[in-house]
Amino acid sequence: MVLTRFDLAKYPFVLDAAEEVRRLDLDIGNLENPALKAILDRAENRIEEALRNSPPEVSYRPREEDVEIPSFPVAVILAAASGNDYIKRRYALAEAIRAYKLLQDEDEKKVLEIAKVFNWNIQNVKKIIGHRRYDFALSFTDFLRNAKLFHEMEWKLVNRMLVKGKVYLRQREAARLLQEEIRRRIEERLRSDVRSMLPEPVLRRIDDLKRKYASRIAKAQFQDFPRQVVNEAFPPCIRMLYDAAKSGQHVSHLGRFTLTSFLINIGMKPEKVVDLFRSSSDFNVRIARYQVEHIAGQRGSRTRYKPPRCETLKTHGLCPGPDDLCKTIRRPLSYYGKKTRTLKKEVSAN
Amino acid sequence: MDTKSFIQKRFSEFYREKASDIEAPRLIEQREFGFLLFKGNVMVRHKSFGTVEALRSFVKQIVPAHAYYSTAYYEAPEEKMENKGWLGADLYFDIDADHIPTECGKIHDRWKCKTCGFTGKGVTPETCPMCGGKTFENKTWPCEVCLESAKSEMVKLVDILVEEFGFSPDEVEVSFSGHRGYHVHVENEVVKELDSVARKEIVDYITGVGLEAALHGVGTRSHVTSSGSSGRGFDNIGWRGRISRGAYKVLSAATEEDLKNLGLKEKAVEKILSNKELILKTWERSGPWQPIGGLSKDALQAIINRAVQNESAKIDTVVTTDIHRLIRLPNSLHGKTGWLKVVFPTSEIERFDPLKNAVAFKKGEAKVYVDEAPRFRLGEELFGPFKHEKVELPMAAAVFLLCKGAAELVE
Numbered sequence: 001m002v003l004t005r006f007d008l009a010k011y012p013f014v015l016d017a018a019e020e021v022r023r024l025d026l027d028i029g030n031l032e033n034p035a036l037k038a039i040l041d042r043a044e045n046r047i048e049e050a051l052r053n054s055p056p057e058v059s060y061r062p063r064e065e066d067v068e069i070p071s072f073p074v075a076v077i078l079a080a081a082s083g084n085d086y087i088k089r090r091y092a093l094a095e096a097i098r099a100y101k102l103l104q105d106e107d108e109k110k111v112l113e114i115a116k117v118f119n120w121n122i123q124n125v126k127k128i129i130g131h132r133r134y135d136f137a138l139s140f141t142d143f144l145r146n147a148k149l150f151h152e153m154e155w156k157l158v159n160r161m162l163v164k165g166k167v168y169l170r171q172r173e174a175a176r177l178l179q180e181e182i183r184r185r186i187e188e189r190l191r192s193d194v195r196s197m198l199p200e201p202v203l204r205r206i207d208d209l210k211r212k213y214a215s216r217i218a219k220a221q222f223q224d225f226p227r228q229v230v231n232e233a234f235p236p237c238i239r240m241l242y243d244a245a246k247s248g249q250h251v252s253h254l255g256r257f258t259l260t261s262f263l264i265n266i267g268m269k270p271e272k273v274v275d276l277f278r279s280s281s282d283f284n285v286r287i288a289r290y291q292v293e294h295i296a297g298q299r300g301s302r303t304r305y306k307p308p309r310c311e312t313l314k315t316h317g318l319c320p321g322p323d324d325l326c327k328t329i330r331r332p333l334s335y336y337g338k339k340t341r342t343l344k345k346e347v348s349a350n
Numbered sequence: 351m352d353t354k355s356f357i358q359k360r361f362s363e364f365y366r367e368k369a370s371d372i373e374a375p376r377l378i379e380q381r382e383f384g385f386l387l388f389k390g391n392v393m394v395r396h397k398s399f400g401t402v403e404a405l406r407s408f409v410k411q412i413v414p415a416h417a418y419y420s421t422a423y424y425e426a427p428e429e430k431m432e433n434k435g436w437l438g439a440d441l442y443f444d445i446d447a448d449h450i451p452t453e454c455g456k457i458h459d460r461w462k463c464k465t466c467g468f469t470g471k472g473v474t475p476e477t478c479p480m481c482g483g484k485t486f487e488n489k490t491w492p493c494e495v496c497l498e499s500a501k502s503e504m505v506k507l508v509d510i511l512v513e514e515f516g517f518s519p520d521e522v523e524v525s526f527s528g529h530r531g532y533h534v535h536v537e538n539e540v541v542k543e544l545d546s547v548a549r550k551e552i553v554d555y556i557t558g559v560g561l562e563a564a565l566h567g568v569g570t571r572s573h574v575t576s577s578g579s580s581g582r583g584f585d586n587i588g589w590r591g592r593i594s595r596g597a598y599k600v601l602s603a604a605t606e607e608d609l610k611n612l613g614l615k616e617k618a619v620e621k622i623l624s625n626k627e628l629i630l631k632t633w634e635r636s637g638p639w640q641p642i643g644g645l646s647k648d649a650l651q652a653i654i655n656r657a658v659q660n661e662s663a664k665i666d667t668v669v670t671t672d673i674h675r676l677i678r679l680p681n682s683l684h685g686k687t688g689w690l691k692v693v694f695p696t697s698e699i700e701r702f703d704p705l706k707n708a709v710a711f712k713k714g715e716a717k718v719y720v721d722e723a724p725r726f727r728l729g730e731e732l733f734g735p736f737k738h739e740k741v742e743l744p745m746a747a748a749v750f751l752l753c754k755g756a757a758e759l760v761e
């Protein structure tokens with residue numbers, strides 16, 4: 001089965017974006033061409049929908065293939081050019097949720113077609129086992145790659161029907177897993193740096209969007225970490241600094257900054273952070289409190305500082321060597337976010 | 351000659367003749383190798399070999415007490431861990447008597463807390479009940495009963511890997527560890543790139559951790575389907591089938607004592623026992639999915655929990671999730687026994703006799719002073735029990751006792 005233009009408007013991510021842009025003569029430098037205004041408007045609107053809607057979701061506009069299809073790759077370029085992690089993540093998620101909703105009621109053959117684009121090993125089944133009806137059978141590796149970070153017990157492999165390497169799924173579940181795959185794929189595309197290639201007016205659009213949603217973006221930086229500090233979820237670098245500070249060893253200035261900003265950002269009370277440095281030989285309550293409160297954004301610039309990126313920590317010798325999870329992240333806070341989510345899943349599983 | 355040099359000399363003779371039995375793991379050039387030396391208990395890690403000949407002559411030359419290689423594939427196996435460049439890893443399972451509680455384990459296994467000196471028998475605890483310490487010295491014994499129970503765990507594991515995970519029996523390589531357990535090794539392109547989190551999900555599947563019976567149909571109404579037989583779930587593959595068959599097994603074999611051990615109250619036990627035949631009849635028809643007369647919801651759940659426990663395979667969870675693990679090299683000697691790690695086909699599991707097939711030293715005798723050793727078998731011969739006595743033994747038995755630290759060499 002071939003996907004029609006009608007289908008492609010629903011699932012534009014299956015196309016090779018560069019190809020699509022070329023086909024329409026949509027070269028990036030040419031985006032301000034008035035003929036392409038409708039496409040550019042819709043592209044911007046896709047991102048805006050992602051930022052505005054909660055949960056994030058891009059709308060579906062049937063019968064507008066000529067705008068819907070090309071506006072997706074353009075939106076990807078715009079989101080990438082924003083250079084903002086929050087916008088990128090939010091946009092990828094919004095497109096993925098849009099696809100999820102459409103896929104739930106999609107023709108089964110088309111669901112298969114889209115899954116195959118991502119090289120999924122999946123088949124149609126029509127089975128009733130026990131009290132359940134199943135529509136698809138998906139290889140357990142494809143299942144795990146996408147479901148491993150879901151928290152709900154029904155997504156644990158042990159709670160699935162697993163037969164000869166295949167996990168049985170209902171269509172809604174297959175769509176949910178595809179959402180995850182799509183989100184990841186779009187996020188990958190958003191990594192490239194395209195800013196320097198875009199003309200001034202286009203860049204202005206992105207920056208305007210950023211300004212318009214500045215407060216939302218800022219608020220989102222306070223990620224929803226667990227209310228209680230989870231020491232076991234510290235990345236190796238923080239673990240090392242934490243232990244050193246606790247045992248009164250000397251911690252460099254950047255080390256202190258990193259540790260303090262990390263702990264504040266994951267929700268530790270400033271007084272507690274101050275206490276942590278008490279055993280250090282040059283401890284001075286007044287100065288320590290001042291520094292911690294400054295980093296916490298309670299003084300001076302009023303901005304809350306975030307710990308440096310891994311790259312910076314590595315060049316300053318503060319990274320003791322990344323572990324496996326480190327390889328999937330670029331800043332210690334994301335490590336913590338991911339780890340707490342996995343730990344939570346483990347606890348609920350025991 | 352001291353005991354250690356004696357063992358090393360035997361190992362050396364063995365490898366001079368039999369190092370050629372060591373085979374190259376798949377993609378040998380991408381694997382890391384590690385060797386524990388007799389001298390000073392030093393671990394030589396981050397070794398890599400381009401060919402199996404190079405590996406064999408290295409083993410012959412250094413004569414290790416233990417030889418390992420990585421389940422992982424690396425771009426540069428000889429580099430430090432952070433620079434190795436992880437390319438993937440085989441799926442690996444370890445079943446060790448250390449993790450399976452047995453009756454005899456309480457007699458022949460001992461542990462001692464390294465922090466406070468507290469001692470106990472049976473399976474080593476995770477933390478010392480006295481001081482909370484986490485490191486222990488163990489004295490364990492590779493007894494026949496324990497080896498058998500490890501084997502039956504392996505049988506369950508292999509069944510799950512083939513029936514549920516869909517690996518072909520040829521992809522699943524089983525082996526005797528050379529000490530107290532078995533290993534199961536899956537080399538397969540699709541599992542190679544799974545990270546630890548995904549591997550943890552596989553582990554949880556196999557051990558039944560996080561299993562919610564309700565998600566497999568317990569407590570659901572419409573359990574009898576139009577097709578009839580699938581309602582009871584006996585022939586279902588996966589946990590649904592295991593729960594259904596396992597619960598039936600638990601109940602049909604249950605004595606009063608067994609049911610009490612499930613934590614059921616006297617009244618409930620009585621009720622179940624007097625209705626047992628009826629309950630089993632119902633289960634044969636429509637499976638253990640609903641509480642019925644004589645069997646309360648809680649009692650059903652208790653039976654199912656036990657079924658899950660019985661049907662899961664007791665693997666060492668850490669080994670499988672560790673994607674940088676070093677594992678024992680097949681056809682190498684185990685320094686704690688002088689036995690071989692032996693690979694064998696899954697079709698041979700029933701017939702495999704570790705105490706015969708893993709024997710390496712077949713020539714000569716040695717005189718040893720045995721401190722203490724329970725009765726044991728090697729091949730067709732029985733030895734012991736020994737206590738504070740001098741005996742002359744065939745080489746395999748002597749080396750075994752020396753390796754276990756149960757005996758000293760007598761000049």
Ligand code: SF4
Pocket residue numbers: 235236237238309310311313314318319320321322323326330331332335
């Ligand atoms: S890689 Fe990043 S998160 Fe990991 S230890 Fe280094 S600095 Fe910390």
Ligand SMILES: [Zn+2]
Pocket residue numbers: 463464465466467468478479480481482483
């Ligand atoms: Zn202790």
Ligand SMILES: [Zn+2]
Pocket residue numbers: 452454455458493494495496497
């Ligand atoms: Zn035993």
